[in-house]
Amino acid sequence: MTVEIERKFLVTSNDFKKEAVKSYSIKQGFLNSYKERTVRVRLKEDIGYLTVKGKSSDDGLVRFEWETEITKHEAEQLLRLCEDGIIEKRRYEVKLYNHTLEIDEFYGDNEGLVIAEVELQSINEEFNKPIWLGKEVTGDIRYYNSQLSKQPFKNWNK
Template identity: 45%
Template sequence: MGIEIERKFLLASDAWKDDVEKSLNMRQGYLSHDAQSSVRVRICDDRADINVKSTRDGIYRLEYEYPIPMQDAQELLSQVAHRPLVEKTRHVLYVADHCWEIDEFHGDNAGLIVAEIELASVDERFYRPDWLGEEISTDARYYNSNLSKLPYKYWAEDS
């Protein structure tokens, strides 16, 4: 069984940019998404995957991900996936033995930047860099599947 334990944060500053080790371009679309689960297709640079997630409490999820042929991913994104697609650049950096992924969103979600860290357990302790802001792990508005239904540009002023 695949398990993902992830914490998400808004950013307090852009000081993280100095430590970026690599950046990846992502385009993803949802074939199915509701309060309980989602099925997503993602193209990340030259790799394509299909992903199934089941949300439990916003931090702990069941997750399964498998590579698929690039042509299949492109067809699914162009012909099947719900609109809008989620487009982002993922910046990867390491702080105190943990990998941080900073997602900088584009398109209808432009202006949103989210930091994510995957943990081995729900109660795992980790160093919180000064650039971390408010935790949003359980705020469903920030789930990528929900950003494809109600993009950031429609509610950013309200937050």
């Protein structure tokens, strides 16, 4: 059992791509997307993952997370059982001193949305913010992948 401390930000330009140390495709769906807990199936290139996340704290910074690796075949089978709204995206990793920013560029119904996440060791931990990091959206449930699967970015009143 682990606790995840994470902050989310919108990304204002594609400059992060020049700084990325790696990138890979992700396809994910939700077997359960209740607010109290989500059960996610993820296929990251050829490796599958099953993840359970608990309800977020009121500020959206902290929540329980459990994850285990599964085979590609198992992930493909479970993705067929998921709720409507499979998420497809490319993830880029950018190293910033002792932190790694994970930037998700969404496709399909969420095309045009780019979100950066950084995991922290404590709620008050500081990190260097690159110039392309925009508005913080931590705690705004519209930006949770489980919500993007139900209310995709293309349907938002922008």
